[in-house]
Amino acid sequence: MTKTTIPVHLDINGHHHDLQLEPRVTLLDALRDRLGLTGTKKGCDHGQCGACTVHIDGERVLACLTLAAQVEGRTVTTIEGLAREGEMHPVQAAFLEHDAFQCGYCTPGQIMSAVACIREGHAGSDDEIREYMAGNLCRCGAYPHIVAAIRQAALEVAS
Amino acid sequence: MRDLSYFRASSVDAARQAAALPGAMLLAGGTTLIDLAKCGVAEPETLVDIAHLKGLDSIEVDERGATIGALARMSHVADHADIKSRFPAVSEALWQAASAQIRNMATIGGNLMQRTRCPYFRDPANFPACNKREPGSGCSAIGGVTRGHAVLGTSEACIAMYPGDLAVALVAFDAIVHLGERQIPVDDFFLLPGTTPDREHAIEPGEMITAIEIPGSAAARRSTYLKIRDRQSYEFAAASAAVGIEFEPDGRTIRDLCVALGGVATKPWRARTVEDALKGKALEPETVRSASLLAVEGAVDHGANHYKIELAPRVVARAILKLGETA
Numbered sequence: 001m002t003k004t005t006i007p008v009h010l011d012i013n014g015h016h017h018d019l020q021l022e023p024r025v026t027l028l029d030a031l032r033d034r035l036g037l038t039g040t041k042k043g044c045d046h047g048q049c050g051a052c053t054v055h056i057d058g059e060r061v062l063a064c065l066t067l068a069a070q071v072e073g074r075t076v077t078t079i080e081g082l083a084r085e086g087e088m089h090p091v092q093a094a095f096l097e098h099d100a101f102q103c104g105y106c107t108p109g110q111i112m113s114a115v116a117c118i119r120e121g122h123a124g125s126d127d128e129i130r131e132y133m134a135g136n137l138c139r140c141g142a143y144p145h146i147v148a149a150i151r152q153a154a155l156e157v158a159s
Numbered sequence: 160m161r162d163l164s165y166f167r168a169s170s171v172d173a174a175r176q177a178a179a180l181p182g183a184m185l186l187a188g189g190t191t192l193i194d195l196a197k198c199g200v201a202e203p204e205t206l207v208d209i210a211h212l213k214g215l216d217s218i219e220v221d222e223r224g225a226t227i228g229a230l231a232r233m234s235h236v237a238d239h240a241d242i243k244s245r246f247p248a249v250s251e252a253l254w255q256a257a258s259a260q261i262r263n264m265a266t267i268g269g270n271l272m273q274r275t276r277c278p279y280f281r282d283p284a285n286f287p288a289c290n291k292r293e294p295g296s297g298c299s300a301i302g303g304v305t306r307g308h309a310v311l312g313t314s315e316a317c318i319a320m321y322p323g324d325l326a327v328a329l330v331a332f333d334a335i336v337h338l339g340e341r342q343i344p345v346d347d348f349f350l351l352p353g354t355t356p357d358r359e360h361a362i363e364p365g366e367m368i369t370a371i372e373i374p375g376s377a378a379a380r381r382s383t384y385l386k387i388r389d390r391q392s393y394e395f396a397a398a399s400a401a402v403g404i405e406f407e408p409d410g411r412t413i414r415d416l417c418v419a420l421g422g423v424a425t426k427p428w429r430a431r432t433v434e435d436a437l438k439g440k441a442l443e444p445e446t447v448r449s450a451s452l453l454a455v456e457g458a459v460d461h462g463a464n465h466y467k468i469e470l471a472p473r474v475v476a477r478a479i480l481k482l483g484e485t486a
Contacts, residue, residue: 006165023165023206026193046194047261059234059263065193066264069165070186070208113260122259134392135258 008068012037013081021068028052028063031078039079039108043137050136053109054078060116079108082115091115091153098149102140110136114150123154160196167208171215171339171367177207179365185209187230188264190257191273199283200274200292210266215369220245224375229268229337229368233325234259236267245375248331248382248401252324252421255386258393268368270325271336271348272360276395277319279303290316291356305461307395310468312425317356318461321349321426324386328401329371330427331419332379337370338362345371349426378403378415385478386421387470396422398471402478404442411441411483418475420454423467430454433475442483444476451476 005020012035019034028045031037031054043051045064052063055077082089091114094100101107113136117123122132129150130143138146166183168174178185182204186192189210195201209215215230220241227236236242237253257265279286279299288297300308300318309320326345334345348361362368373379382403388394399421405414416437418430436450451472458468 004162004164022162024160024163024196046197047190050258050260053260060260061264062190062260065190065261067165067186067189067193067206069167070189070210073211117259120259131392132259135260 006069009072010035010068010076011074012076013078019068023067023069025068026064027054027066027068027071027076030068031063037078037080041105041108043106043109048137049106049109050113051106051109053112053136055112055116058116058119060113077112079112082111089115090156091118091150094149094153094156095146098145098152099142100145100149101138101142106136106138106140110138110146114146114153117150118154118157123150126151129154160193161202163196163203164205165208166205167211169212171209171212171369174207174209174212175339175365175367177205178367180205183207185367187266187269188232188261190261190265191269195274195281198281200281209367216266218242222375225249225373227267227371227373229370230266232263233257233265233267233270234262237262244380246328246332246373246379246382248328248379248384248403249325249373251384252328252386252399252401255384255392256324267325267371270323271345271368271371272362273323274359275319276322277308280319291319291352291359294355294357301461304463306463308461308464309425310423310458310460310464310471311420311428311455312351313459313461314352314354314356314425316354317352317425319352319356319425320422321424322395322422323427324384324396324399324421326427327399327419327421328382328384329373330429331401331403331417332373332376332382333417334374335372336368337372338366339369341366342372345427346429352425376403376415376417377405378417381405381482382417383478383482385474385481387474388422398422398467398474400471400475400478402475402482404479404482406442413437413440413442416479418454418479420471420475423455423458423471430475432456437479442479444480447479447483448472448476451479 041051043049047065184203186206215228286299308318386399403417416434420428432453
């Protein structure tokens, strides 16, 4: 049986994409399987781990619980869209400097979440960072380095 | 997730009409519905997307109270300056719920439609029996692993816990759900399971939540939401309490008190017996602790969830005493 598809126009990292998708396709699957943007990771696929965190209209959300069709007319930023002219985002640089990962699978989600956490003004203390980064799980347990990286990046972004 | 069609509604009326058709469901933030569709629990044939409707995301607060549009998102309401100052328990319940990402997605209307986290309900492949999913099929939770199940408001058909936080604060402060023209107290919006646990909300086909109204009061202004859980963040409540208090001019006699419990019941649970026992009394730790025991009158445990019967009154008492400290 041929599945019904609909046209979906996506604005990802400043680029427009015209796709034909089944309506049930999530933003996460569209990014990874149709657009080759595999930086956004599929962890639990149920909104419990944060590995698929992206920004929609500048706010952090979960791509696994968002249908691609819902995003038409909004702007999406993924981990691939964070660097500017070959320069890493300060949060990316801080994660490298603080060795804020081990296997790296949760890292794109952690970084996207951290960029938003700082922008929201929720990186004022280690406790606040822990609370507002609670939606991003790290099975390797790199949390102390993640907190340190975000604390440093928050100071750099503010200065 | 099975194949489905997607319709983006252009108005509230169009959304209501489309959602009244068989197999259709409203879609806003999607944090519950897309998840349950992936679990095979929800099987919508058509998703009616209302997230883009204009004019339903406003947050208006004045002396009389707050009116929050159904499409206002959890994070925006939690951070709203007037909600924080006039309804602290509402803001605290919101930011202690879910994660930052989910709070950016989930809407206030959708939050009220949140389904239980009962693991048996969420797993139809392994547990076909669930009266909430399939009326008359039985309950896999009774006799199963019950640590997260309700001790209040249960029935022989269902012991699934209501998992949300916001609605606990809304029930405490007599909020009203606006379904377009029809208005209904939030306490009546949530239904006890009884013999029909499949029916959780007093909402009819073709109806849609348009706003939540919270009356302003002195008790709402001096309020808090205390949530105790297995891990410190991003976790459902083991037991929680939304409490608001108003003192007489002496600063210690309780004039008004609002108490509701989360994490222990099949719906957001107003504890009027605790309120009545303490109104007119001076705020003394022993008096508060003993009155708080009334919160779990009639509670029934199913083994592993027995701890909730001990925990909930302590959470209520601690929340009331915490508010007393700021008097």
